[in-house]
Amino acid sequence: MSDKIKVFVLLGLLFLFFGYSFYLYKLNYSPENSATALADKGKKLWQAKNCGACHQIYGLGGYLGPDLTNIYSTRSKEHIKAFLHTGTNIMPAFNLNDSEVSQIVAYLKSIDATGIAAPSRLKIKNDGSIER
Numbered sequence: 001m002s003d004k005i006k007v008f009v010l011l012g013l014l015f016l017f018f019g020y021s022f023y024l025y026k027l028n029y030s031p032e033n034s035a036t037a038l039a040d041k042g043k044k045l046w047q048a049k050n051c052g053a054c055h056q057i058y059g060l061g062g063y064l065g066p067d068l069t070n071i072y073s074t075r076s077k078e079h080i081k082a083f084l085h086t087g088t089n090i091m092p093a094f095n096l097n098d099s100e101v102s103q104i105v106a107y108l109k110s111i112d113a114t115g116i117a118a119p120s121r122l123k124i125k126n127d128g129s130i131e132r
């Protein structure tokens with residue numbers, strides 16, 4: 001292969017590499033609204049509002065309210081939002097605005113994706129391993 005062709009191929013590959021990298025970087029890239037950024041904000045709110053005083057995550061926390069690890073999949077987004085907007089006799093309403101509520105929902109969604117809190121919902125197989 002002549003040197004000219006090698007340089008040509010190299011330049012072509014470099015162009016494709018940088019072009020595709022740039023394309024991927026720009027694709028839907030908005031750190032402010034990405035799911036993890038929302039969930040991070042939700043986690044900070046969770047801590048600031050001290051939800052953990054009454055609720056558990058992975059079984060850790062206060063026991064006045066229920067464990068919320070899997071609330072996202074066992075109930076619904078709307079259910080969570082309703083509780084946050086209105087509160088109950090026992091749970092205070094926190095006067096969160098819509099974006100704060102969706103941050104908490106994003107946090108609870110990310111928690112839900114990480115595992116199952118109640119060991120009673122796990123099935124132990126005959127060989128001792130665990131099945132979901």
Ligand code: HEC
Pocket residue numbers: 045046049050051052053054055064065066068071075079080083084088089090091092094104
């Ligand atoms: C003072 C204690 C207390 C605090 C603080 C509290 N909660 Fe609650 N929460 C409860 C109780 C108790 C319930 C169960 C409903 C009831 O009996 O009133 C509940 C229910 C819920 C539910 C519905 C659970 C289900 O199984 O249906 C969600 C979701 C929830 N809380 C989210 C939150 C979030 C998020 C925060 C923080 C912003 C928070 N709670 C702070 C006491 C609390």
